[in-house]
């Protein structure tokens with residue numbers, strides 16, 4: 001069954017102490033009222049162990065924001081999928097547009113990262129999405145299709161079924177310029193059709209596709225009401241427990 005999920009991406013924000021405080025506040029909110037969707041927080045690698053301790057991981061899954069494209073060895077500064085798994089994280093965000101843009105991640109490296117994440121029992125939250133010029137040239141479908149094709153089409157249907165997709169139009173990230181619910185629905189339905197063509201209708205129907213980009217408590221309900229929008233990947237609004245809880249409340 002397709003799961004609705006609201007996932008936070010804290011990006012490079014919060015000290016360890018601030019992060020534990022935020023996670024604790026969110027945990028307290030969700031202890032008193034049950035969420036009608038899965039909840040995930042994507043935290044800096046330095047915070048994962050403590051956030052895992054601070055929350056009820058049955059209610060709040062913890063995600064890393066990246067993992068290495070090598071298993072282990074002489075890769076100074078990198079963190080492997082097995083290391084991430086050993087912290088208690090259940091998810092890893094892969095292919096965020098900021099990593100593609102600033103750290104040179106390609107579909108080819110993301111293919112390797114996805115394999116390593118899956119081999120180590122982590123569920124990838126795999127990000128795709130076009131930049132503004134591509135949207136203006138009406139190339140968004142082409143772009144997301146090639147991102148999925150090049151990084152994920154080698155997977156078995158069984159492995160693909162473990163992946164959460166996140167459609168994040170780069171022009172909407174951190175800009176306050178949210179995609180309209182209609183724009184989101186249109187491309188989410190297209191993404192689902194790409195998945196169906198390759199992995200079959202059942203896998204496609206069960207795939208969770210999140211929307212990300214300036215999603216807030218004030219616009220989440222309208223976006224999540226669309227049949228192919230199964231929740232959100234939230235940046236700025238995940239940094240305050242009440243705002244993030246407000247988005248969870250949209251379900």
Ligand SMILES: O=C(CO)COP(=O)(O)O
Nearest residue numbers: 009173174213214235236
């Ligand atoms: O990049 C995002 C989540 O991964 C979205 O960020 P904002 O919600 O801050 O626009």
